[in-house]
Amino acid sequence: MSLYTENFHQADISNCSFLITGGAGFIGSNIVEYLVQHGAGEVRILDNLSEGKLENIANFVELPNVQFLELDITNESDCQSACANIDYVSHQAALGSVPRSIETPLLTNAANVTGFLNLMTAAKDAGAKRFVYASSSSVYGDSPEMPKVESRVGDPLSPYAASKYTNEVYAGTFERCYGLETVGLRYFNVYGPRQKPDGPYAAVIPLFMDALLENKAPFINGDGEQSRDFTFVSNAVQANIRGMFANTPGASARAYNVAVGERATVNQLFETLKGLTGATVDAVYRDPRDGDVKHSLADISLAQEYLDYQPCTRFEEGLEITLDWFRKRFGNGSVKP
Numbered sequence: 001m002s003l004y005t006e007n008f009h010q011a012d013i014s015n016c017s018f019l020i021t022g023g024a025g026f027i028g029s030n031i032v033e034y035l036v037q038h039g040a041g042e043v044r045i046l047d048n049l050s051e052g053k054l055e056n057i058a059n060f061v062e063l064p065n066v067q068f069l070e071l072d073i074t075n076e077s078d079c080q081s082a083c084a085n086i087d088y089v090s091h092q093a094a095l096g097s098v099p100r101s102i103e104t105p106l107l108t109n110a111a112n113v114t115g116f117l118n119l120m121t122a123a124k125d126a127g128a129k130r131f132v133y134a135s136s137s138s139v140y141g142d143s144p145e146m147p148k149v150e151s152r153v154g155d156p157l158s159p160y161a162a163s164k165y166t167n168e169v170y171a172g173t174f175e176r177c178y179g180l181e182t183v184g185l186r187y188f189n190v191y192g193p194r195q196k197p198d199g200p201y202a203a204v205i206p207l208f209m210d211a212l213l214e215n216k217a218p219f220i221n222g223d224g225e226q227s228r229d230f231t232f233v234s235n236a237v238q239a240n241i242r243g244m245f246a247n248t249p250g251a252s253a254r255a256y257n258v259a260v261g262e263r264a265t266v267n268q269l270f271e272t273l274k275g276l277t278g279a280t281v282d283a284v285y286r287d288p289r290d291g292d293v294k295h296s297l298a299d300i301s302l303a304q305e306y307l308d309y310q311p312c313t314r315f316e317e318g319l320e321i322t323l324d325w326f327r328k329r330f331g332n333g334s335v336k337p
């Protein structure tokens with residue numbers, strides 16, 4: 001069953017064109033799924049497939065109103081051609097991962113800052129109606145305040161965080177200089193179907209699921225008492241769609257927390273998944289990672305006020321849906337002793 005039966009927009013989108021960058025990746029392909037399911041006029045997907053996979057969009061690219069462009073946002077003319085005649089942009093393409101950015105800050109900057117600027121410039125040149133983009137809870141950096149409120153950020157703890165913060169500064173500047181309407185979305189630990197469990201920079205939930213379905217012990221960085229506002233992907237999709245169409249005065253030129261407003265520790269996550277999978281292994285604890293924040297919890301009232309955002313899938317339900325997808329996708333349906 002599709003995750004996207006609920007409507008997050010009121011407008012008629014059958015005459016609208018959408019560009020989803022990073023659309024072959026995890027969150028981007030879920031946004032594509034929503035748009036296709038709700039009868040969007042034209043959906044253009046841009047991805048360089050460095051992290052994304054064609055199989056994430058295989059069901060959609062066969063449709064006559066969906067086009068896949070294997071292009072790179074670090075290339076200015078790629079961005080210009082992708083944005084031509086586009087009404088709404090949802091910009092998800094970036095190099096994720098705090099540790100990767102600490103290892104290769106120039107690569108992160110090229111995709112996340114230069115690429116961002118190329119794409120936003122192209123969207124402005126194309127006269128796009130709104131530019132919605134993925135920011136990150138990492139912009140809160142070393143601020144100890146809880147819950148996180150949009151107006152109070154700390155100092156960035158990684159090049160990745162600096163890149164996302166820079167995006168927000170540029171987005172506000174483009175609205176002031178050129179009138180391009182922008183909406184930033186500070187995602188808090190998004191998880192769900194199509195998130196990759198493989199590769200050196202995989203996120204904690206797919207890593208745990210992959211290990212526990214094989215009854216293998218996953219690693220926990222630090223003591224496991226760090227907490228996160230784990231956010232199911234349909235909530236991130238909802239924020240993107242609402243961000244495109246929100247017409248409350250003052251809704252644009254802001255960045256919003258996109259989360260549930262509840263938190264769980266990594267130890268709680270592990271125990272919940274252990275129960276859901278029936279695994280019998282214990283986790284292996286190792287050193288904490290550089291650049292990681294200890295606790296993260298969002299105040300989501302700004303997104304509720306301006307975007308009419310209401311998270312509809314909570315922690316355990318989201319984990320069950322994701323596990324179900326993992327079992328079907330990777331064929332490891334039962335825990336092996």
Ligand SMILES: NC(=O)c1ccc[n+]([C@@H]2O[C@H](COP(=O)([O-])OP(=O)(O)OC[C@H]3O[C@@H](n4cnc5c(N)ncnc54)[C@H](O)[C@@H]3O)[C@@H](O)[C@H]2O)c1
Nearest residue numbers: 022025026027048050051052072073093094134187189190
């Ligand atoms: N998943 C999370 O928890 C989370 C949290 C905060 C922010 N974000 C942000 O959300 C966005 C989507 O993240 P995701 O989890 O879906 O990651 P993802 O890696 O699955 O998706 C990103 C996509 O961008 C593509 N890409 C990377 N560099 C590119 C380039 N130069 N040109 C064209 N395409 C390029 C990749 O191939 C990939 O398909 C990213 O901007 C990420 O920084 C994600």
